[in-house]
Amino acid sequence: MTSSDNWNSRFLCFQSIRLYSLTYKLYHREATQRVEQSTELVNKRLMTELETGGNVRFEDGSSADVWFTSCHDLILSRFCVADYRVHGILGIKIHRITRVHNRMLRFRFESKLTKVTEDEDSPVMNKSPTVKKLQEYLFFVVDPALPGGDNQLMSLLEEGPMDPETYQQLGCDSAIPLSNSLSLCEKPRITHLINRAKKESWSDPCPFRHGHIVVCKVYLGKSLPVLDTKHRNSTTLRPIPSFVPSLPVCCPLRLCEKPPSPFVMMEEIKPGERNHYLSLTLLLMMIYYTWILHRNPESGLQRLDVSFNELTKLDDIAHMQSLDYIDASFNKLCTLEGMKGLSKLKYLDLSWNDLTNTRDDLSILRKHMSNLTNLDLRHNNWQKPEGLRLRTIGRLKSLSLLDNKPVTESESTAALRMAAGSRISQVSLLAHSRTDLVRPRSLSLLTCAQLLSQMSRNKPDRINENDSEWYLKVTALNLDGQHISKLSNLERLINLKWLSLSDNDLTKIEGLEQCVHLEELSLDDNCIYKIEGLSHLTRLHTLNLGFNYINSLDGCGLDKLSQLQCLSLECNRLSSLSGLAGVPSLLELYIAFTKFLILDLCGNPVSRESENYRLFVVYHLRTLKALDGIAVESSEGGNARDIFGGRLTQDFVAEKLGHSNFHEVQELDFPQFSLRLVDLGSGEHFINLRR
Structure with a gap:
C-alpha cells in the first residue's frame, strides 16, 4: 500500500467518524428536546388543573377505553399517503391520546348550541337527531409561525381557539383553521419547520416528525362547497358563531393514490347576503403522534445500541438492512418478531431480557439473521435451557462465539446430530x-x-x-x-x-x-x-x-x-x-x-361423598380463594392443617417416592416433613419395610 492510499484510507475513516459523531449529536439533541418538551407539557397540564380548581382536567387513555380506540381509528381514517409522499412519509404512529375535560368550554358550547337551536329565525330544525347530524369532528394543529409559539397549545386547551378577527389581524384567513384532513391541518406547521431547518447548519432531515393534534367537536349548521374563497370571512356570516372553520374534503382511504379534493365545505357566499352558516366548537382530545418515514435500506445505520431501555420488543428495525451490530441487552424483550430481514447482522447481544419461546425465536434467528458470528442469549427465561446451546449452534451455522464462549467442532457435530434426531423420520x-x-x-x-x-x-x-x-x-x-x-x-x-x-x-x-x-x-x-x-x-x-x-x-x-x-x-x-x-x-x-384461585366442583360425586372434602381441597391448594362459590376463610386453612398436616399416608409415600410399589420399599426417611401421625393402613402393602 502506498503512502497516498494510506492517507486516503485515514481520511475516509476520519470522515466516517465525523459523520457518525454528527448523527449522534443530532439524535441526542432531538431526544433531549423531546424529553424537555414532554416534561414542560406535563408541568403545564398540572398547573392548569391546579389553577382552574379542576374545571380543566386531562385524562390519558388506553386501548381499553372505547373513546381511545374511536379517536385512534378516526385519525387513521383521515390520513392519506398521497398527501405526504413528497416528504417520504408512509404512515402515522399515535403515542398518546389525552381526553380534555373543560367545563367552561363545554358550558359555552352547550349554551350557544341551545340558543341557536331555539332561535325561531333559525332554518335548522329544532330536533336532536338533526342537531347531531350537523356536528362533526375536526382537527386543529398549532401553527408555530404565529405569535405565542409553544404556549399556543395549552392556551388553546384552556381558553379555546382565537376568534376569526384575531386570525385576520395576524394576516391569516378570517377563520379558525379546523379541518377533517390531516394534511391540510399540518401544512402550515410542516412548511414553517422545513424553512427553519434550512437555516441551520446541521438539522434533522424530518424536523416535523413529532407533533400534537387537537380533535374538536364542531356544530357546522348548513354548509355547501365554497366556490369563491375571496369572501371567506366573518363579516358575511351571522354574528352568532365565534369562528368559521374551513372544512376540506379528504379521501376516505388512508392508502389511497388519489389526492384529496381542494374544495372546502362552506356555504356559497355573496357579499351583503345574509348567511345561515352556524358554527360552535368543543375541544375533546389532544393526540401526540409521530410520522413513519420511508428509509433507504442501502444507506442505513450499521451499529445500533439500545441497551438499558426497558424495551419489550424491537418492531421498527426491520428496514435497517445494513445493520451488522446490535446490542439490545438489559431490556425486557419478550419476542424477536420485529427483527427480520437483517441478513448482514454479525453481532447480536440479547442477554438479560425476558425471552422464553425457544422454538419461535430461534426460527427467526435462522431465517433472518443466518450470518451471525457472535450471539449472546444468556440470562433469559428460555424454555428447556439445558439444550439451548446445541439447538442454537445447529440452526446458526456461521456462529463462532455463543454466550461469550467459542463454538467447538465437537459442539457443531453434536448440534448436527441433535438436529437430525429431532425430526420424526x-x-x-x-x-x-x-x-x-x-x-x-x-x-x-x-x-x-x-x-x-x-x-x-x-x-x-x-x-x-x-x-x-x-x-x-x-x-x-x-x-x-x-x-x-x-x-x-x-x-x-x-x-x-x-x-x-x-x-x-x-x-x-x-x-x-x-x-x-x-x-x-x-x-x-x-x-x-x-x-x-x-x-x-x-x-x-x-x-x-x-x-x-x-x-x-x-x-x-x-x-x-x-x-x-x-x-x-x-x-x-x-x-x-x-x-x-x-x-x-x-x-x-x-x-x-x-x-388456583377459584375452584368449583359442585355436582361432582367427590364434593358429596368424600369425608372432609372441603378441608382436604383447601389443604392441598394453598392459594385457593374460593371453593364451590364460597370464599375460603383463614380459619378453614388452620382446620385443614390440623386434620391433614403431618400425616404419613399411602398417598404421601407414593407422591414422594414416585411409585406405588410398596412391597419393594425397605426404608422410609422423611426427616423434614414434621410428621406427627402414621396412617399406612394395616401394613400388608409394606411387607419388606424395616425402618
Missing part, C-alpha cells in the same frame, strides 16, 4: 415403535409406550423399501427426549394406541388427525401453551400434559373426549378449571403446583 419410527396388541401388566407408573419400549421386542418388520404395511402394525411409539420440535410423519400410524412424547421441545399439538385409535397420550415436559388438535381422539382415556405452559382450558375440546378418565396438568399456568365442566367421564385429575 422413518428410521426413528422403526427404532422406537412396537406392535404389541395387549397392554403389559405392571404396577409401574411408566406409560404403556415407555413400558413396551423397555420390555417388548416386537418391533415392526419392514420387508423391503417399498413396504408400507408395517405402518399399520404399529401400536406403541416412545419418542421421549428426542428434542422433537414439531409432530410430523404420523399420519400413517392409524392403529397407534399408546404414544409418549415426553421431554421434547413441542410448542403445538398437531399431526394426530389420523391417529384416531389413540388411548394414551403423554406430552408432559414440553413447551405447549394451548390444548388443541385433540377433539377427534374419542378413544383417548389417559392424557398427560404436565410441566407445560398451558394457561386456560376454555374451548380446548376436552368435552369431545367422551372416554377421558385420567388427566394430568401438573405444573402449568392454570388459574381456572372451567373447561372441564363438560367432561363427565373424568375420574382422575392431577393439578399439583398449580396456583
Whole structure:
C-alpha cells in the first residue's frame, strides 16, 4: 500500500467518524428536546388543573377505553399517503391520546348550541337527531409561525381557539383553521419547520416528525362547497358563531393514490347576503403522534445500541438492512418478531431480557439473521435451557462465539446430530415403535409406550423399501427426549394406541388427525401453551400434559373426549378449571403446583361423598380463594392443617417416592416433613419395610 492510499484510507475513516459523531449529536439533541418538551407539557397540564380548581382536567387513555380506540381509528381514517409522499412519509404512529375535560368550554358550547337551536329565525330544525347530524369532528394543529409559539397549545386547551378577527389581524384567513384532513391541518406547521431547518447548519432531515393534534367537536349548521374563497370571512356570516372553520374534503382511504379534493365545505357566499352558516366548537382530545418515514435500506445505520431501555420488543428495525451490530441487552424483550430481514447482522447481544419461546425465536434467528458470528442469549427465561446451546449452534451455522464462549467442532457435530434426531423420520419410527396388541401388566407408573419400549421386542418388520404395511402394525411409539420440535410423519400410524412424547421441545399439538385409535397420550415436559388438535381422539382415556405452559382450558375440546378418565396438568399456568365442566367421564385429575384461585366442583360425586372434602381441597391448594362459590376463610386453612398436616399416608409415600410399589420399599426417611401421625393402613402393602 502506498503512502497516498494510506492517507486516503485515514481520511475516509476520519470522515466516517465525523459523520457518525454528527448523527449522534443530532439524535441526542432531538431526544433531549423531546424529553424537555414532554416534561414542560406535563408541568403545564398540572398547573392548569391546579389553577382552574379542576374545571380543566386531562385524562390519558388506553386501548381499553372505547373513546381511545374511536379517536385512534378516526385519525387513521383521515390520513392519506398521497398527501405526504413528497416528504417520504408512509404512515402515522399515535403515542398518546389525552381526553380534555373543560367545563367552561363545554358550558359555552352547550349554551350557544341551545340558543341557536331555539332561535325561531333559525332554518335548522329544532330536533336532536338533526342537531347531531350537523356536528362533526375536526382537527386543529398549532401553527408555530404565529405569535405565542409553544404556549399556543395549552392556551388553546384552556381558553379555546382565537376568534376569526384575531386570525385576520395576524394576516391569516378570517377563520379558525379546523379541518377533517390531516394534511391540510399540518401544512402550515410542516412548511414553517422545513424553512427553519434550512437555516441551520446541521438539522434533522424530518424536523416535523413529532407533533400534537387537537380533535374538536364542531356544530357546522348548513354548509355547501365554497366556490369563491375571496369572501371567506366573518363579516358575511351571522354574528352568532365565534369562528368559521374551513372544512376540506379528504379521501376516505388512508392508502389511497388519489389526492384529496381542494374544495372546502362552506356555504356559497355573496357579499351583503345574509348567511345561515352556524358554527360552535368543543375541544375533546389532544393526540401526540409521530410520522413513519420511508428509509433507504442501502444507506442505513450499521451499529445500533439500545441497551438499558426497558424495551419489550424491537418492531421498527426491520428496514435497517445494513445493520451488522446490535446490542439490545438489559431490556425486557419478550419476542424477536420485529427483527427480520437483517441478513448482514454479525453481532447480536440479547442477554438479560425476558425471552422464553425457544422454538419461535430461534426460527427467526435462522431465517433472518443466518450470518451471525457472535450471539449472546444468556440470562433469559428460555424454555428447556439445558439444550439451548446445541439447538442454537445447529440452526446458526456461521456462529463462532455463543454466550461469550467459542463454538467447538465437537459442539457443531453434536448440534448436527441433535438436529437430525429431532425430526420424526422413518428410521426413528422403526427404532422406537412396537406392535404389541395387549397392554403389559405392571404396577409401574411408566406409560404403556415407555413400558413396551423397555420390555417388548416386537418391533415392526419392514420387508423391503417399498413396504408400507408395517405402518399399520404399529401400536406403541416412545419418542421421549428426542428434542422433537414439531409432530410430523404420523399420519400413517392409524392403529397407534399408546404414544409418549415426553421431554421434547413441542410448542403445538398437531399431526394426530389420523391417529384416531389413540388411548394414551403423554406430552408432559414440553413447551405447549394451548390444548388443541385433540377433539377427534374419542378413544383417548389417559392424557398427560404436565410441566407445560398451558394457561386456560376454555374451548380446548376436552368435552369431545367422551372416554377421558385420567388427566394430568401438573405444573402449568392454570388459574381456572372451567373447561372441564363438560367432561363427565373424568375420574382422575392431577393439578399439583398449580396456583388456583377459584375452584368449583359442585355436582361432582367427590364434593358429596368424600369425608372432609372441603378441608382436604383447601389443604392441598394453598392459594385457593374460593371453593364451590364460597370464599375460603383463614380459619378453614388452620382446620385443614390440623386434620391433614403431618400425616404419613399411602398417598404421601407414593407422591414422594414416585411409585406405588410398596412391597419393594425397605426404608422410609422423611426427616423434614414434621410428621406427627402414621396412617399406612394395616401394613400388608409394606411387607419388606424395616425402618
